[in-house]
Amino acid sequence: MANRLYEPVNVEDMNLSYYCRGCHQQVRGVPITDAKYRNGSISENEAWIICKCPTHLCELSFVIYDKLNERIRRVYPFSTFDPASYHEAIPEKIREDLAEADRCYHADAYKGAVTMNRRAVQRLVLDKVKIPGIEKKKLWEQIDALFDAGFITKQLKDTAHEIRHFGNFGAHPSDDLLDNTSVEDAERVDRLTMDLIRIIYIVPYETDQLKKKRNGQ
Numbered sequence: 001m002a003n004r005l006y007e008p009v010n011v012e013d014m015n016l017s018y019y020c021r022g023c024h025q026q027v028r029g030v031p032i033t034d035a036k037y038r039n040g041s042i043s044e045n046e047a048w049i050i051c052k053c054p055t056h057l058c059e060l061s062f063v064i065y066d067k068l069n070e071r072i073r074r075v076y077p078f079s080t081f082d083p084a085s086y087h088e089a090i091p092e093k094i095r096e097d098l099a100e101a102d103r104c105y106h107a108d109a110y111k112g113a114v115t116m117n118r119r120a121v122q123r124l125v126l127d128k129v130k131i132p133g134i135e136k137k138k139l140w141e142q143i144d145a146l147f148d149a150g151f152i153t154k155q156l157k158d159t160a161h162e163i164r165h166f167g168n169f170g171a172h173p174s175d176d177l178l179d180n181t182s183v184e185d186a187e188r189v190d191r192l193t194m195d196l197i198r199i200i201y202i203v204p205y206e207t208d209q210l211k212k213k214r215n216g217q
């Protein structure tokens with residue numbers, strides 16, 4: 001149930017999901033303090049709480065919870081988003097773009113985040129499609145070439161084009177209504193980029209690992 005701004009909220013009822021810098025994944029934080037407010041639990045939208053990661057081995061995090069939108073808005077200390085912490089099947093240059101997209105996202109720089117995701121998609125295409133002169137083409141042509149070469153389904157081609165569109169809104173000033181990239185847009189673009197990366201790099205890698213094990217290698 002949605003919380004209204006001027007109602008107190010128990011920490012137990014809060015959606016304390018955040019990206020843990022220790023185990024590099026989205027976790028459900030366990031609150032170890034009550035919510036603290038600057039002026040009072042009724043008038044303030046922002047609650048300050050110390051959380052621990054449910055994996056127990058990670059450090060504590062200090063989070064700011066947005067009561068109105070029912071989400072954690074800030075996590076301290078910031079994660080460094082080290083490219084080395086992304087899946088080893090992903091080429092290093094792409095990991096660097098993904099890490100930078102995540103850094104932007106966590107600094108509320110949503111245009112920067114979608115632009116970096118678009119960049120990761122472009123690198124992915126250039127890594128896979130080996131047609132002479134492809135690097136000089138526009139990204140929409142490159143994505144179509146990835147589809148034509150059989151790497152992605154029609155659905156994923158649409159996904160890649162959507163990431164491209166939002167990346168363009170992030171990179172170029174536009175009169176379009178979508179000029180303002182919201183946190184929800186950035187989140188969705190980030191998730192879809194990871195879906196694409198997963199299909200192209202991680203799924204074949206994991207499949208190969210199983211195949212090797214079955215063959216006793």
Ligand SMILES: [Zn+2]
Nearest residue numbers: 020023053058
């Ligand atoms: Zn953790």
